[in-house]
Each structure stands twice: as structure tokens, then as C-alpha cells.
Amino acid sequence: MLKRLITGLVLLLALPAGWVSASDSNEYRLQPGDELLISVWREEELNRQLVVLPDGRISYPLVGHVMAAGQSAEVLEKLLAEHLEEYITEPQVSVSVTAVSGNVAFVFGQVNNPGPILMSRDLSVVQALALAGGFTPFASTGRIQIIREQGAEKTLLPVDYSAIERGGDLSHNHSLRAGDVIIVP
Template structure:
């Protein structure tokens, strides 16, 4: 059996420091700062008030004006709020009628979270935005491209800050790993056009 030379103290310290920092780097890389969901027009909510069935609703549609109708509170602004903000608004309003209301707001159907694909894809139309999707995944949902698709001239229209933004996408560059940054995440109301 051959004996190996023991590690020098400096190299051992470096190795230990490296091993200890790997989990921290991995943790930092996996931590996302996802924004809390914002309620939108067309969403269907479930609102439950604990021990108060008269103030609970299984399905409430967020109307086009962004409001919901709720017993004794009449119209309540829901669009643009997080479920927690809407919960707090309803609890504050119900304190006039219930001594200590506890409300839970759940998104049953995220009807406001949709995107659209038009043009030379197999299945054009409206798609639900159920998770973080990229344009490559959106093309997969649409069944891929037709044989006439121009994969180098794809356009994504997006509303940001009241302005229309146009993003050029070259599918060929993405799949050839030339410009993977073009594989952008889809946002609600994005429209992708494949010429």
C-alpha cells in the first residue's frame, strides 16, 4: 500500500473554504425573488370567512372594472391587489359587521393570466399562463411551427408601463445557443407572432 503525502495546511484551508461556499452559492442561485401574484380582470376567486358562511363565496369573478361584489361591502376593488391585500381590505370592511373576521382569498382560476400565439404555428390562440414559461415552451404548447414559418423573424408584443414594447426573437439563434437571452419569459397579455 502506497502512502500519500499529507496536504499542506494552506491547500487544506482552501479546499475546506471551497467546500463550505458551494452550498451558499447554490442557495443564492436557486433563490428567486418572485413577485406575489396580482389579481386581474377575469380571475375567479374563492373567499372564505372563517365561521361565517354568509360571508364566504366559492366563485367570485373579478369583473372588467376590476371589482368584485361581496355581501354588505358592495363593490370591492380586487384587480391590481395581491390576495393578501384583498384579504386585508375585506377583513377591514367586515369588522363593522363581525367582531374578529378571518378571511382567506384563493385564486381558483387565473383568467387574467393569458398569452397569445398567432401566425405560422400549429395551434394558434389564447393560452393560460399557469407557470413561468419561456418562448420556447410557448412554441411547444402551440404544437410547434408550420412548414412555412419564418423562425428568424418572430415578434413578441408586450405592454410595459403603458407602452407597447416589441421584442425580436430568432428561434434559430436560441436553439443553436448563439443568443439564449432571446428565450424570454412570457408575461400576461404577451402576443407572439410567427410570420
């Protein structure tokens, strides 16, 4: 048990970031449910605390609905500033993420600390399992599955942690998405 945990942590630390992440950047991407503080310098009437809606959009004065999900705070700042230029000279927009409640994955089954995992950055299966405290002695590490919802469709992704542990087969070290559920039988 301890050997598996140590091996997993060594693999986790030894992997270059590009191998565990499908994105080019570790920058946080907004998700539905995230809470934002948006302010415009010298335009206090435009300062707002907002929640990213379930459809991924926010509603902002003078701009209307804007897609926020999947964007970084910096990209959203630029997008809002572009829309506001029609009404304000050189708007200085600031977007702060005050709560990341929408970007959560879940780990259940034979792990030491099952439950939600807050994903404040890109996260792989191995990283999530480490955050869940590793495996119990009864874990079947060759039969782990990820349940991923994409709209109304659910997909099962197999994860053979034993293969990762034995020889570094990284094809099983999927990047997680908000709402993913990892089941460790």
C-alpha cells in the same frame, strides 16, 4: 423540423427557473377576468363568488374596493383579513381561484397549434412555443415578435429563437404577460 423541436424542448428543460422568469416566485398572480371564491369562516353572509374587474379591483362587503390584480390569492386573503378585523374578531379568510380566464397569451402564425395559451404560472416565450406544439416547417424562427399592450401603448419585442437555439442567448426568452401576442412569421 424535428431536430428544432427536440432542441427547443431540451433547452426548455435545461433552463433554471430563474433564467426564464422575472419574478421571484412561480405563484399565480391574479388578473382581470379571474373568478374568485372568497369565504370567511363562520361568516357565511360574507361568502362571495367574484370576478376581478377590468381595472384589477374587486368589490367586497365591509371592505369596499381592493386591488386584486398582481396579487397572489394568499396576499389577497391577508389583505381582506386586515380590513375585516375592524368588524370581525380574527377573521379567517379563504380566497380560491375558480377560473383563470384573465391570464391568457396568444400564439399565432407558423406553429402547429395556434391560439390562446392559459398562463396558470409564469411562462416564457420558449415555454409558450412548446405549448403551441412547436414550429411548422415554414416558420421563420429568427423573426418572431411579441406584441405587448401597456395601457394605450403597444410595444414590439423581437424574439430570435434561432439565437436561443444556437447558443443559449436567453435575452430573447422574454417572460410573458397577460394579453401578449406572439407572432411566428
